[in-house]
Amino acid sequence: MTTKHELTRRGFLAASAAVGIGGYALHAVGEEPSSGRGGADAATRTLRCEAPVVRKADVLVCGGGPSGCAAALYAARSGAKTLLLENMPFLGGVWTAVGISHLIDGRGRDGLNAEIHQRLPVHQVFGRNIYLIEDMKSLLDQMMAEAGVEVQLHTRAASVAREGSRLGGVFTVSKSGFEFIEAGVVIDTTGDGDIAAAAGCAFEQGREFDGRTQPVTLFGTIGGYRGQPAKGRALVEILERGGWRPSYPPVTLFPQPGQPGVFQLMATQFYGIDGTNVRDLSRAEILGRYEIRKCVEVFRQHGGDDWKDAFLIGTGPTIGVRETRRIRGRYYLTWEDLNRGARFEDGVAEIRSGSNIHPVDDPYESPPEGLPAPPQFRVQPYEIPLRSLIAADVDNLLMAGRCISGDVYALGSYRLTGNVVRTGEAAGLAAAMALESGIQPPALDGKAVVERLNRMRVG
DSSP: OOOOHHHHOOOOOOTTOOOOTTSTTOEEEEOOOEEETTEEEEEEOOEEEEOOEEEEEEEEEEOOSHHHHHHHHHHHHTTOOEEEEOSSSSSOGGGTTSOOOEEOSOTTOOTHHHHHHHHSOOEEETTEEEOOHHHHHHHHHHHHHHHTOEEEOSOEEEEEEEETTEEEEEEEEETTEEEEEEEEEEEEOSSSOHHHHHTTOOEEESOTTTOOOOOBBOEEEEEOOOSOOOBTHHHHHHHHHTTOOOSSSSOEEEEOTTSTTOEEEEOOOBOSOOTTOHHHHHHHHHHHHHHHHHHHHHHHHHSOGGGTTOEEEEEOSSOBOOOOEEEOBSSOBOHHHHHHTOOOTTEEEEEOOOOOOOOSSOTTSOOOTTOOOOOOOOOOOEEEEGGGGBBSSOTTEEEOSTTSSBOHHHHHHHTSHHHHHHHHHHHHHHHHHHHHHTSOGGGSOHHHHHHHHHHHHHO
């Protein structure tokens, strides 16, 4: 699919304008249904449309979560005209939209992790750095403005224009209709590898023998609780007294600093959910809201004085997904790399965390028979090479975050937010350096990228 530049160019929109579906820019023609490969019951319809070219960016970052924010900041700070797209009405991804409210594996790091810890009020609870979600939203807005990053919210990247081994840009969907953004380099920070998948890149998903992925989790926000931060068995016992079994046994209450009685409640996990399937996600969101509400009701009825005035403030606004696509890059990280503490000349991110893999199968049910034993390994501090961030199939497509190139065991380690920030920094800088030198990312001198990245992180 390509754009008709001479017919549809509208000029660039103002920096604050949003792009989206349903606007007057869409000129589409529907065709009669046709039978798909599945036969008469698999009818399809074809949509032909022209998408106006509304932006032209040096670096286009798709996805405004932790890795996307890092990528956009480091690209812009390196001199590239950078545009950051995000489907939600605010930035932050798992930091804000999911409601996780604590910084994971970012303490003691340099770069953006250190900046956030310095600029965002954080409080130590359970060994975690807890922050206010609204504070995080505001900080990310401010940092993007300071760096000159153009931010476009309410925008989903829907498809790509690919010619050979290059992307010309990305088609977006929003309230403004179908639109097209030209880009010199595209960075996929969607978490799910949506851009790479749309570009036809090879990928893997889930464990090798059945494709099942780690469970998804919906958080809730509660008020009126008079007790202390709590987790684990003490909370589960209250729920059991009320006849309720939480789908996530290590139930946890994370306080919201400066808001007495307000806590983030983590009490759900849903298994067998494909985070790239909208029907699975819809089912999990609905079930998550039901379970969070049920937990609060039981806590209030059976938790004693600390809980008697507790109430549910809200859920979501989106479910947290731990694992989906892993896009094939120029290097494929494996558990053997973690076990040996692999080092690379183009090592752009040192990872110190273990492999945090939540049970793929429901612990309340009997495990499937014949499951192969996982490899026995111990994670040593290791590096992620720049090559794992460069798509194997497309020269000007980089990935950052949990969709980079690796196996399920490596993903369990590098998916933590403090780590995805570091892959985002590397991807953003690499994109800017490639454009600066007039080359494609695969031709970059990895060692030179590492040296410049290290200077930026401490600077």
